[in-house]
Amino acid sequence: MANLEPTSSALKPVVWSIAGSDSGGGAGIQADLATMNDLACHACTVITTLTAQSSVAVNLVEPVSDEMLLAQLDTLLQDLPPKAIKIGLLANQRQIDLLSRWLALDLPDHNKRNGTEVAVILDPVMIASCGDRLDGDDTRLDFTPFKGLLTLITPNALELGELVGQTLTDMSQYHQAAKDLSLSLDTNVLAKGGDKGPAWRSDLAQDIFVCTRAAACSEIHQQASFLLSSQRIASNNNHGTGCTLSSAIASVMASGFVLHDAIVVAKAYVSAGIKHSYRVGDGPGPLARTGWPKELSAFPKISSLDDGPSLPRGIKFKAIDERLGLYPVVSELSLLETLLRAGAKTIQLRIKDENDPHLEDKIAQAIVLGRDYQAKVFINDYWELALKHNAYGVHLGQEDLYDADLKRIADAQMALGISSHSYFELLLASQITPSYIALGHIFPTTTKEMPSAPQGLMKLQHYVDLFKGHYPLVAIGGINASRIPKVKTTGVDDIAVVRALSESEQPGATYRALSSAWEQANVVE
Numbered sequence: 194m195a196n197l198e199p200t201s202s203a204l205k206p207v208v209w210s211i212a213g214s215d216s217g218g219g220a221g222i223q224a225d226l227a228t229m230n231d232l233a234c235h236a237c238t239v240i241t242t243l244t245a246q247s248s249v250a251v252n253l254v255e256p257v258s259d260e261m262l263l264a265q266l267d268t269l270l271q272d273l274p275p276k277a278i279k280i281g282l283l284a285n286q287r288q289i290d291l292l293s294r295w296l297a298l299d300l301p302d303h304n305k306r307n308g309t310e311v312a313v314i315l316d317p318v319m320i321a322s323c324g325d326r327l328d329g330d331d332t333r334l335d336f337t338p339f340k341g342l343l344t345l346i347t348p349n350a351l352e353l354g355e356l357v358g359q360t361l362t363d364m365s366q367y368h369q370a371a372k373d374l375s376l377s378l379d380t381n382v383l384a385k386g387g388d389k390g391p392a393w394r395s396d397l398a399q400d401i402f403v404c405t406r407a408a409a410c411s412e413i414h415q416q417a418s419f420l421l422s423s424q425r426i427a428s429n430n431n432h433g434t435g436c437t438l439s440s441a442i443a444s445v446m447a448s449g450f451v452l453h454d455a456i457v458v459a460k461a462y463v464s465a466g467i468k469h470s471y472r473v474g475d476g477p478g479p480l481a482r483t484g485w486p487k488e489l490s491a492f493p494k495i496s497s498l499d500d501g502p503s504l505p506r507g508i509k510f511k512a513i514d515e516r517l518g519l520y521p522v523v524s525e526l527s528l529l530e531t532l533l534r535a536g537a538k539t540i541q542l543r544i545k546d547e548n549d550p551h552l553e554d555k556i557a558q559a560i561v562l563g564r565d566y567q568a569k570v571f572i573n574d575y576w577e578l579a580l581k582h583n584a585y586g587v588h589l590g591q592e593d594l595y596d597a598d599l600k601r602i603a604d605a606q607m608a609l610g611i612s613s614h615s616y617f618e619l620l621l622a623s624q625i626t627p628s629y630i631a632l633g634h635i636f637p638t639t640t641k642e643m644p645s646a647p648q649g650l651m652k653l654q655h656y657v658d659l660f661k662g663h664y665p666l667v668a669i670g671g672i673n674a675s676r677i678p679k680v681k682t683t684g685v686d687d688i689a690v691v692r693a694l695s696e697s698e699q700p701g702a703t704y705r706a707l708s709s710a711w712e713q714a715n716v717v718e
């Protein structure tokens with residue numbers, strides 16, 4: 194009898210690669226399998242095409258039959274349904290038509306029945322790294338049947354030009370073409386510039402991310418264009434770079450991360466893969482597989498490509514000289530004073546009613562109380578009042594960063610805390626070099642409505658692995674006495690709480706109990 198006990202591999206998210214076989218092992222299905230397995234997913238394959246390929250030539254391309262293509266899709270869907278799908282080489286228009294029809298009709302049916310949503314990433318492969326075409330004859334493929342069916346399309350510079358039917362020469366043309374493609378296919382676009390070199394920046398590998406339809410992240414990042422810049426690594430071993438990137442994006446999304454995160458993690462994964470790449474044949478060698486990226490230097494720098502204010506870099510905020518520990522976030526002055534009396538050394542005043550007639554008074558009083566008790570008082574949102582009354586620090590959300598005068602806050606020697614809800618927001622926050630970064634919301638919370646989903650401990654662990662030692666990291670959202678030990682095991686530096694104190698009948702005593710529970714919990718359980 195089959196062993197039906199769940200095993201750890203049963204927890205692996207299933208990712209499909211619908212792509213062509215590269216007999217040389219560096220790209221296509223082979224690169225996708227290596228990537229998906231390396232990123233802790235279970236990889237299934239739907240082979241569209243066989244290629245007789247090495248690192249220097251593509252000698253024969255042979256599409257599978259329609260029957261075989263559909264049989265692979267239907268067979269897998271019954272038993273190994275995907276969390277995410279990466280689509281690579283489609284050898285002819287017929288395969289595009291068949292697959293898009295299947296994605297439009299069969300997959301949604303399955304999703305509806307199972308209450309799942311599947312991310313679909315299309316890498317419109319046309320040319321192998323040796324320069325040979327892979328997409329059959331001279332007639333250009335029409336990808337419009339995929340309109341509305343994709344989460345992301347990832348053309349390189351050459352493919353983007355072909356997809357929009359234009360010759361593109363400079364960055365602004367690439368950006369416009371990416372926006373046009375986003376509109377015409379009704380999808381997000383990652384226009385890769387890695388193959389462009391000197392036409393963009395010879396020292397950087399830069400991609401343009403046009404986001405037009407993303408969910409579960411801050412509103413300001415949902416309809417926006419970004420330039421993602423990584424150091425260009427001097428190497429000719431770039432065989433399978435695009436396949437690796439798109440299958441990494443699919444894998445990271447299958448693991449529960451939002452699109453923005455999947456893109457930056459995948460880009461870091463590719464950078465590390467090129468750095469450790471190796472040569473096997475006479476042509477470009479394949480990328481190494483180096484596991485989930487944990488080196489901050491491999492992650493891209495993010496800048497906005499939209500009109501409007503941009504975030505400053507290189508300004509310094511006050512460094513926090515001691516641990517924040519248990520960091521209460523309160524809306525009432527009376528609670529603030531009670532907690533200071535109970536020993537709180539860092540505390541935040543968070544008043545969400547901007548029409549509160551006593552707003553300025555309360556902020557001024559909180560700051561004075563902070564001085565009386567030699568505690569660090571952070572003011573949430575009202576940075577101008579915090580400046581006016583000389584607060585220790587200000588806490589701002591990602592949306593607030595564009596309105597606040599960050600230079601004035603830094604010049605006043607004030608500390609700055611920034612909220613984040615994803616890898617992407619953490620990277621953006623870190624580019625401002627704040628005094629601490631908050632990571633939320635870790636568990637469900639009723640204190641505020643969140644556009645993002647609860648992060649959970651697995652994501653918190655990933656963020657801590659990447660940023661520990663770079664900034665004090667504060668976990669927030671749904672943290673209470675019973676969750677403290679698990680949160681502590683992630684190695685996060687500090688915790689912030691609202692309800693755990695505001696809903697207590699004896700907040701002073703509860704503060705002391707939670708604070709000592711936090712201090713005494715072990716980092717390793």
Ligand SMILES: Cc1ncc(COP(=O)(O)OP(=O)(O)O)c(N)n1
Pocket residue numbers: 520522541543573574588589590591593610611612631632633641667669689
């Ligand atoms: C420690 C800490 N972390 C996160 C927040 C949330 O700040 P923000 O994103 O600005 O949202 P509001 O608190 O203004 O609703 C915080 N205040 N403190």
Ligand SMILES: Cc1nc(C(=O)O)sc1CCOP(=O)(O)O
Pocket residue numbers: 522612613614631632633634635637638639640641669670671672689690691692693
């Ligand atoms: C104010 C706030 N900001 C969050 C974020 O994730 O940015 S979560 C949150 C509320 C935290 O309240 P509680 O401890 O009651 O769950």
Ligand SMILES: [Mg+2]
Pocket residue numbers: 573574588589590593
């Ligand atoms: Mg705020």
